[in-house]
Amino acid sequence: MKATAGGIGLAVVAAVGLGLSLTSADGEAVARVAASPALASAPATPSSSPSPATLPAPSTSAQPFVASSGVAVQLSFSQPGVLTAVLVKVGDHVTKGQALASLDSTAARIAVTSAQANADKARTALAALTQGLTAQELAQLNLGEAQGATAVTNAQQALADAQAQADQDAATQNSLLNAAEQALADSEAQANQDATDSAQQVAAAQSQLAADKAQTPPDPVKIAADNAAVVAAQDNQASTALGDAQQVHTATANVTNAQDSGAATALHDAQAIHQAGAAVTTAQQQLAATKAADAVHTEPPRSTALASARDDVTAAQAQLQSAQLALSATTLVAPANGVIAAINGVVGESVATNGASGFITLEEPGSS
Numbered sequence: 001m002k003a004t005a006g007g008i009g010l011a012v013v014a015a016v017g018l019g020l021s022l023t024s025a026d027g028e029a030v031a032r033v034a035a036s037p038a039l040a041s042a043p044a045t046p047s048s049s050p051s052p053a054t055l056p057a058p059s060t061s062a063q064p065f066v067a068s069s070g071v072a073v074q075l076s077f078s079q080p081g082v083l084t085a086v087l088v089k090v091g092d093h094v095t096k097g098q099a100l101a102s103l104d105s106t107a108a109r110i111a112v113t114s115a116q117a118n119a120d121k122a123r124t125a126l127a128a129l130t131q132g133l134t135a136q137e138l139a140q141l142n143l144g145e146a147q148g149a150t151a152v153t154n155a156q157q158a159l160a161d162a163q164a165q166a167d168q169d170a171a172t173q174n175s176l177l178n179a180a181e182q183a184l185a186d187s188e189a190q191a192n193q194d195a196t197d198s199a200q201q202v203a204a205a206q207s208q209l210a211a212d213k214a215q216t217p218p219d220p221v222k223i224a225a226d227n228a229a230v231v232a233a234q235d236n237q238a239s240t241a242l243g244d245a246q247q248v249h250t251a252t253a254n255v256t257n258a259q260d261s262g263a264a265t266a267l268h269d270a271q272a273i274h275q276a277g278a279a280v281t282t283a284q285q286q287l288a289a290t291k292a293a294d295a296v297h298t299e300p301p302r303s304t305a306l307a308s309a310r311d312d313v314t315a316a317q318a319q320l321q322s323a324q325l326a327l328s329a330t331t332l333v334a335p336a337n338g339v340i341a342a343i344n345g346v347v348g349e350s351v352a353t354n355g356a357s358g359f360i361t362l363e364e365p366g367s368s
Helices: 104-130 137-214 220-298 302-329
Strands: 072-075 079-086 099-103 331-333 338-343 359-363
Touching: 104 302, 137 220
Parallel strands: none
Antiparallel strands: 072 359, 079 099, 099 331, 338 359
């Protein structure tokens, strides 16, 4: 450092890293970096009490630091916080970029993790829009449509089966009804024939009785036999008529049962056909919905959606960079080679970002 002819000395300091600023001798720049000629003639102020978590600063009884003719640089953190480590002590020679101290970085690390997750999520969303569906996703869509088409085919086959069953049941019921009606007709015809035969037998017996009574003289034995024959013919007529009536009644009931069974079977088959038809409609609607959804998934993204996704990535990346800068600001590094001249703070204390003097004073090598 050399003074000008006007007696005003300019302190030229290259401050590198976070939390550094420069001050010239005429006071034009921001404070916290200044030439300190007093350091060349006075020992550095000793630091506070040592902490087990950091290297201790020299005590008042230690060998005082003797400053060189270089420039004293006041180093401070760019943000306040709790001091967690002091990695140097007064008198240490340090190199440019060497870590000197650090603040509690818990919140800053959490912020970086959260910002990284948001950035990853935004990039994934953008990639999903720009890259389209993967082969596996396309295969899944195709599988869904194939399954829907199979469901339609199965439902249509079930409808055809229900209709075929209804046709078969109708034929069977018609056959049963025809058989019952034929049996009724046969019973009625048999009853009519039996009634005719019985009436003829009764008439013949009565005719024989009348003929025997007309004989002179009448034969009581024959008349008695003729009367018995008439009674037997009449009894047979009544018995045959009763049997035939029962047969006709049974045949009539069978016809009614066949008709009822046919109606019930037809109703059941109609319900089955209706349900099968509804299943076909449902399967077709589901297949159409699947195809519509697949069309939405496979269509190209809209320009507005792409622009919004890109904006989200940019914003998330900016937040991540900001969080990373805040994290890096929790570590104080040397802006240049030099010697530690003073340390103003101990582990556990809250460190501010301003003040008349910096947290660490770095004495840079002087120049001739």
